[in-house]
Amino acid sequence: MSSDTIDRVVELLATLPTIGRKTARRLAFHLLRQPTESVQAFTDAITLMRANVRECSVCQTFTDREVCAICASEQRDRSTICVVEEPSDVMAIERSGDFRGVYHVLHGVLNPLDGVGPDDIRLRELMARLGAVQELILALNPNVEGEVTTQYIAKMTAPLGIRVTRIARGVPVGADLEFADDATLARALEGRVPV
Amino acid sequence: MSSDTIDRVVELLATLPTIGRKTARRLAFHLLRQPTESVQAFTDAITLMRANVRECSVCQTFTDREVCAICASEQRDRSTICVVEEPSDVMAIERSGDFRGVYHVLHGVLNPLDGVGPDDIRLRELMARLGAVQELILALNPNVEGEVTTQYIAKMTAPLGIRVTRIARGVPVGADLEFADDATLARALEGRVPV
Numbered sequence: 001m002s003s004d005t006i007d008r009v010v011e012l013l014a015t016l017p018t019i020g021r022k023t024a025r026r027l028a029f030h031l032l033r034q035p036t037e038s039v040q041a042f043t044d045a046i047t048l049m050r051a052n053v054r055e056c057s058v059c060q061t062f063t064d065r066e067v068c069a070i071c072a073s074e075q076r077d078r079s080t081i082c083v084v085e086e087p088s089d090v091m092a093i094e095r096s097g098d099f100r101g102v103y104h105v106l107h108g109v110l111n112p113l114d115g116v117g118p119d120d121i122r123l124r125e126l127m128a129r130l131g132a133v134q135e136l137i138l139a140l141n142p143n144v145e146g147e148v149t150t151q152y153i154a155k156m157t158a159p160l161g162i163r164v165t166r167i168a169r170g171v172p173v174g175a176d177l178e179f180a181d182d183a184t185l186a187r188a189l190e191g192r193v194p195v
Numbered sequence: 196m197s198s199d200t201i202d203r204v205v206e207l208l209a210t211l212p213t214i215g216r217k218t219a220r221r222l223a224f225h226l227l228r229q230p231t232e233s234v235q236a237f238t239d240a241i242t243l244m245r246a247n248v249r250e251c252s253v254c255q256t257f258t259d260r261e262v263c264a265i266c267a268s269e270q271r272d273r274s275t276i277c278v279v280e281e282p283s284d285v286m287a288i289e290r291s292g293d294f295r296g297v298y299h300v301l302h303g304v305l306n307p308l309d310g311v312g313p314d315d316i317r318l319r320e321l322m323a324r325l326g327a328v329q330e331l332i333l334a335l336n337p338n339v340e341g342e343v344t345t346q347y348i349a350k351m352t353a354p355l356g357i358r359v360t361r362i363a364r365g366v367p368v369g370a371d372l373e374f375a376d377d378a379t380l381a382r383a384l385e386g387r388v389p390v
Binding site for chain 1: 221
């Protein structure tokens with residue numbers, strides 16, 4: 001068998017994270033077995049998502065709207081901002097169900113070795129939000145870059161007299177926040193300590 | 196964060212084989228970080244594949260053409276047909292590089308419990324090809340359904356006087372004998388050949 005159009009799809013699928021060539025082939029063959037309408041619905045959903053989803057003008061997370069549902073909600077406490085690396089971290093903490101404040105998504109962490117400096121992540125946008133904020137909870141991944149970024153934000157915000165905390169190191173060291181279980185995340189939030 | 200368009204993509208990605216909800220989320224976020232043109236190229240490739248790929252009119256494998264490259268090739272021996280379950284099996288055997296015959300893809304195996312009978316797989320198409328065939332190599336998966344189908348084809352073709360063989364079952368090359376399962380080891384012993 002040889003098919004350039006299948007090869008092309010396999011090649012593109014294999015560029016996705018966690019997808020190797022064997023899985024890519026399996027996915028391509030799966031798509032070939034689906035009705036054309038299902039495959040169309042699938043590609044349409046992706047196209048729609050890429051076209052409609054933008055960053056919330058307040059917290060920078062991914063959203064369909066100008067301001068995300070959390071930032072727009074009357075139920076959330078705007079005096080507490082939880083700072084995370086990625087939009088997926090917002091989803092993870094929301095699933096833990098305990099946090100009633102709002103978020104700020106950095107879209108990255110400081111990484112001098114990779115050339116990621118303060119202007120490359122959403123630190124300016126964070127500073128601009130701190131007017132009426134009482135507590136900043138730093139919930140970055142428990143690794144070197146997360147630690148560097150935590151310390152940087154603590155120093156940067158020190159003159160403002162805001163309470164700056166970090167989530168407890170109940171999150172396993174070296175793990176990805178996104179994959180922590182709900183109970184661990186809830187505990188980590190609960191056990192936050194001053195930086 | 197809440198986004199219906201992201202949720203929809205996650206939901207659809209999670210229907211794919213080997214993709215769980217966490218991986219689906221990770222893939223969706225990955226796509227959101229790609230340039231719109233890359234995502235468009237990705238969905239276009241899938242749409243093009245689904246629209247162009249059909250089953251070869253001879254061997255029933257997936258192909259962009261009326262007759263696949265293997266069936267159309269002058270270099271292949273049409274007197275030997277290797278029968279496989281899926282188009283991916285054709286790719287696997289082609290990668291092994293040793294087979295110079297042609298293929299027949301059943302698109303499934305007999306599975307009475309799941310209601311898959313002889314008319315649900317490409318057995319009729321196989322029978323129609325057997326005129327000048329000298330050997331039929333049955334290369335179905337070494338499980339119960341593969342075995343049932345192997346026996347069925349052997350019986351079905353017996354009156355034609357064609358040589359019908361099956362691929363050897365034994366310990367995988369490069370594998371550790373210690374980790375082979377009992378059934379495989381029993382088969383390997385049973386099928387021993389002179390050195």
